[in-house]
């Protein structure tokens with residue numbers, strides 16, 4: 001049976017934020033994540049939510065690095081809704097939303113890497129192959145102290161499993 005669903009920019013409620021952050025913290029795909037972090041994306045309208053019959057099932061968040069580059073910063077489908085194709089729909093929606101820019105994403109989860117990024121035109125890169133502006137953004141903006149501490153407190157996360165992906169926008173001539 002296929003769930004009816006809707007992807008939209010509609011704001012998250014406080015209850016949805018709490019539910020999502022609890023799932024993010026329990027997930028192996030993230031270092032650390034705070035309620036304030038998701039509130040900030042929400043207040044800045046940088047969240048795409050997927051709802052089924054009005055119930056939140058997952059989100060993707062993004063950030064603009066500069067005029068040319070954007071980053072997909074969060075991707076989560078709540079555990080009870082995983083495996084139904086929602087992750088794929090959310091990913092494609094956020095890629096479409098950011099398609100006028102080059103897109104950067106960091107991933108630990110093999111599903112994100114192999115079934116989402118590599119199937120939608122992203123290329124895997126080493127850190128030193130990333131554009132300088134993306135490297136600087138990653139080091140100073142995204143990889144903050146609580147994430148470094150979070151990384152070392154999650155024993156199952158291995159640095160060698162962290163991959164960087166970029167997708168260049170399609171240039172119209």
Ligand SMILES: CC(C)(COP(=O)(O)OP(=O)(O)OC[C@H]1O[C@@H](n2cnc3c(N)ncnc32)[C@H](O)[C@@H]1OP(=O)(O)O)[C@@H](O)C(=O)NCCC(=O)NCCS
Nearest residue numbers: 027029075076077082083084085086087088107108109115
């Ligand atoms: C990663 C995540 C967003 C995927 O969302 P999802 O709704 O479960 O994924 P979908 O049902 O849309 O499936 C997407 C693809 O992954 C495959 N897939 C889904 N679950 C899988 C599993 N357990 N094992 C292997 N492949 C799987 C699907 O077959 C599909 O592949 P296809 O394109 O070849 O058809 C979701 O699992 C999640 O939120 N995980 C926890 C948080 C996380 O790790 N986020 C990413 C941080 S890098």
